[in-house]
Amino acid sequence: MTTAKAQVAVIEGDGIGIDVTRATLAVVEAARGIVGGFDLDLVPISAGASYYAETGADIQPGGEEAAGEADAIFLGAIGLPHIRWPDGTEISPHLRLRDRFGLYAGVRPVKAYANAPKRLADPRAAGIDLVILRESTEGLFYSAAVHKRAEVVGDSAVFETLRISRDVTERLHRFGFRLAEKRKRRGSPGRITCVDKANVFTSMAFFRKIFDEVAAEFADIETGYNYVDAQALELIRRPWEFDILVMENMFGDILSDLAAALVGGMGMASCGEIGDELGLFQPAHGSAPDIAGQDKANPCAAILSGALMLDYLADRTGGEAFATGALLIEEAVARGFEENRLRPMEFGGDMGTEAVTRTIVDLVGERETRARF
Numbered sequence: 001m002t003t004a005k006a007q008v009a010v011i012e013g014d015g016i017g018i019d020v021t022r023a024t025l026a027v028v029e030a031a032r033g034i035v036g037g038f039d040l041d042l043v044p045i046s047a048g049a050s051y052y053a054e055t056g057a058d059i060q061p062g063g064e065e066a067a068g069e070a071d072a073i074f075l076g077a078i079g080l081p082h083i084r085w086p087d088g089t090e091i092s093p094h095l096r097l098r099d100r101f102g103l104y105a106g107v108r109p110v111k112a113y114a115n116a117p118k119r120l121a122d123p124r125a126a127g128i129d130l131v132i133l134r135e136s137t138e139g140l141f142y143s144a145a146v147h148k149r150a151e152v153v154g155d156s157a158v159f160e161t162l163r164i165s166r167d168v169t170e171r172l173h174r175f176g177f178r179l180a181e182k183r184k185r186r187g188s189p190g191r192i193t194c195v196d197k198a199n200v201f202t203s204m205a206f207f208r209k210i211f212d213e214v215a216a217e218f219a220d221i222e223t224g225y226n227y228v229d230a231q232a233l234e235l236i237r238r239p240w241e242f243d244i245l246v247m248e249n250m251f252g253d254i255l256s257d258l259a260a261a262l263v264g265g266m267g268m269a270s271c272g273e274i275g276d277e278l279g280l281f282q283p284a285h286g287s288a289p290d291i292a293g294q295d296k297a298n299p300c301a302a303i304l305s306g307a308l309m310l311d312y313l314a315d316r317t318g319g320e321a322f323a324t325g326a327l328l329i330e331e332a333v334a335r336g337f338e339e340n341r342l343r344p345m346e347f348g349g350d351m352g353t354e355a356v357t358r359t360i361v362d363l364v365g366e367r368e369t370r371a372r373f
């Protein structure tokens, strides 16, 4: 068997980012040991608010270039509320990475795990398994403060720009349809819903028009539409009926947090930000300074992001062993919750970061987990 190889830039970052990154690398290494057939060359890169406090720079010299040379970037979490640039803005080098490498496809899986808290009483909530696909480089965030693009008219008005470009939107929708095909092969319905506000905004009608054009290339994928306000309602009323929801940046920012709450909380929210050349994987939560260094963080979001990364590396390198590693990790987490062996403190359980990590490593190594797929 040939061994597939990939280089991963690792940015632990700040606060719980450090703990959950180490947890993820331990689990990925356990999966590698069981599956074999793939190797990771890990390249540590220092960046974040603590690094800035020590050095005056938010990323090590050459760090961005080194990240760009890797096959993927894994990031824990960046930012600390008390450490900021002199102008008061947050330390966020990862936003530069997102722009620099055009990481337009924000993939946010939302999946219910047995025994993790469910906020909806309906038993069908146990079947929630959807992906929010959030465009991550333009939309209303085109005007985010960091870009300094807002038009400020004295003290009387501020105009922000919502940008929908054909180039990025075509690639986003094509990514969404391909993801729907991939999920369909694994048993999902193969359905993608365009979430917009096409009844009110010209930009959103354009977003939907391009969705329809791309849909014509994918006859096997079912399509649907929802205005974003209706989608918010439907995410509470019948989230189990959705597969992939594609939307602009700001809508995705809001609905992905809402959806994460449906299946527990931020400690389960994994995330990939994928461009044509590179993918960055990180838990959707922040550095959580309130619990940092106390062994309280739930590492599942990071570990599931690690699985997303392996799946991406399979597509990127053609190394199927990466995809098997991803499945093994996902099944270990699912089985751990089903058997009540994973009880993170985030959900009132008795297990800190290390105990959860150790248990997932054990589950990865057990034959019963491998037998599930």
Ligand code: ATP
Binding pocket: 016, 078, 079, 266, 267, 284, 285, 286, 287, 288, 289, 290, 291, 296, 297, 298, 299, 301, 346
């Ligand atoms: P950011 O803006 O960087 O996303 P934030 O301050 O909005 O950061 P988080 O750092 O994600 O948000 O923390 C929000 C709350 O969720 C905190 O109370 C934190 O303790 C909790 N939290 C976040 N991630 C986890 C986790 N992995 N395990 C347990 N609790 C978490």
